[in-house]
Each structure stands twice: as C-alpha cells, then as structure tokens.
Amino acid sequence: MLGEPEYSMNELFAQLGLESSDEATNSFIEKNQMAKEEKLTESPIWNDNQRAFLQEEWYKDAAWVETIDELNVRMHPHDDV
Secondary structure, three states: OOOOOOOOHHHHHHHOOOOOOHHHHHHHHHHOOOOOOOOHHHOOOOOHHHHHHHHHHHHOOOOOHHHHHHHHHHHOOOOOO
C-alpha cells in the first residue's frame, strides 16, 4: 500500500506484547508451529487482545498485513520437496 509504513516481524511481536528480539521471535515461531488447517487468528497461543489485533489488522488489510502474512507462513509447516 502506497505511503503506509512497512513493519518488521520484531515490531509485530513488540505490538503483540511479546519479546521482540530476533532470537525470541524465531524461537516463538519454532515452538508454536501450527497444523496446516489451523488459522493463525484461531490459534490458542494468542490472548484475546493479541487475537483481536491480528484479526482487525488482517481484515482491514492494514499496514501490518504483510508482516502478519509472513508470520502466518512461518508458523505453518512446509512440505519439503
């Protein structure tokens, strides 16, 4: 989106009230891998405020959406080909 800031994964974690260092974000993602069919915003790992933030920003296609999409991809397993 033109003119909107781009947020990093570290900034997203800070916004969610989580430890936001590279090591902490990578560790969180590795420890909380989700099933392929599980939706990011429906995961039990989030508290109500975190879930609401992720849902609202995703649905309104806000400035955070690219970073949330990256988090979604990183938290779901990949098929090794």
